[in-house]
Amino acid sequence: MELIRRILITGANGKLGHATARYFLERDLSCHVFLGVRERREQAEAVVADFPGRAFLCPLEITSEEAWTEALAGIEAQSGLLNVLINNAGYHDDALLASMSQTQWSGVLDANLNAVFLGCQAAMKPMMQQRWGRMINVASLSALHSPAGQTNYAAAKAGVLGLTQSLAKECARLGITVNAICPGHIEGALPKSWSDEQIKAVKRETPMRRFARPEEIAAVLFFLASAEASYMTGTSLKLDGALV
Numbered sequence: 001m002e003l004i005r006r007i008l009i010t011g012a013n014g015k016l017g018h019a020t021a022r023y024f025l026e027r028d029l030s031c032h033v034f035l036g037v038r039e040r041r042e043q044a045e046a047v048v049a050d051f052p053g054r055a056f057l058c059p060l061e062i063t064s065e066e067a068w069t070e071a072l073a074g075i076e077a078q079s080g081l082l083n084v085l086i087n088n089a090g091y092h093d094d095a096l097l098a099s100m101s102q103t104q105w106s107g108v109l110d111a112n113l114n115a116v117f118l119g120c121q122a123a124m125k126p127m128m129q130q131r132w133g134r135m136i137n138v139a140s141l142s143a144l145h146s147p148a149g150q151t152n153y154a155a156a157k158a159g160v161l162g163l164t165q166s167l168a169k170e171c172a173r174l175g176i177t178v179n180a181i182c183p184g185h186i187e188g189a190l191p192k193s194w195s196d197e198q199i200k201a202v203k204r205e206t207p208m209r210r211f212a213r214p215e216e217i218a219a220v221l222f223f224l225a226s227a228e229a230s231y232m233t234g235t236s237l238k239l240d241g242a243l244v
């Protein structure tokens, strides 16, 4: 089957999101990439300018069910039915649990977990119509190896892994695969609060002695979104340079 991949990447103005968009556009010359944006847009706009007619901005507040409905209707009207969803948007807001506010807890749960539920649910319909789909959820190493100060983020990302496994089973006979990745630290996207000393110390702890380049993570996303990855579903891939 000749398949045009229509790929939605949430949080595509961010470090990993826009690198992933470029990676797909450079390697699959027939794909259409929709770059989900919220407030900041400059990186995503640069990708759109570099790939006219194949890359498009897609305003999307991932915590809003209506926004998902509008985004998918817009994609269908512009290009056709969505068949690849990369739930990449997310953020952390670290604090020790004893002093974490409920807003910090629920904000992180909403964006990192509840939004993945909304996105997967919205994407099921067009993917079921095509009997082909790829859902890929960007979790984190924190889901598997949770540091102090991240109870909210670790719980949300661990929830994403559970959702991924369960949904993969629901979709197994529909031609839709559902997978997650758990990146460790990504070069250029480290917590702003880290000092140079801290960065050096974490690199020393990492057997590869370096962080992931965004393109190295994008390469795994590219494979998971391919036709060739048809028997891989329900997995969570750890991409951490053997840190744990």
Ligand SMILES: NC(=O)c1ccc[n+]([C@@H]2O[C@H](COP(=O)([O-])OP(=O)(O)OC[C@H]3O[C@@H](n4cnc5c(N)ncnc54)[C@H](OP(=O)(O)O)[C@@H]3O)[C@@H](O)[C@H]2O)c1
Binding pocket: 010, 011, 012, 013, 014, 015, 016, 017, 037, 038, 039, 040, 060, 061, 062, 063, 087, 088, 089, 090, 091, 092, 111, 138, 139, 140, 141, 182, 183, 184, 185, 186, 187, 189, 190
């Ligand atoms: N950086 C790392 O080392 C690392 C490690 C493991 C996992 N991850 C995960 O990888 C993903 C991408 O990380 P990154 O480093 O590329 O982050 P980033 O540069 O901070 O980008 C995150 C993106 O998510 C968007 N976003 C956040 N909340 C949103 C919402 N409610 N609605 C719509 N968009 C929203 C942001 O939009 P705005 O620009 O509008 O705020 C931003 O574009 C995240 O899920 C993160 O948890 C990152």
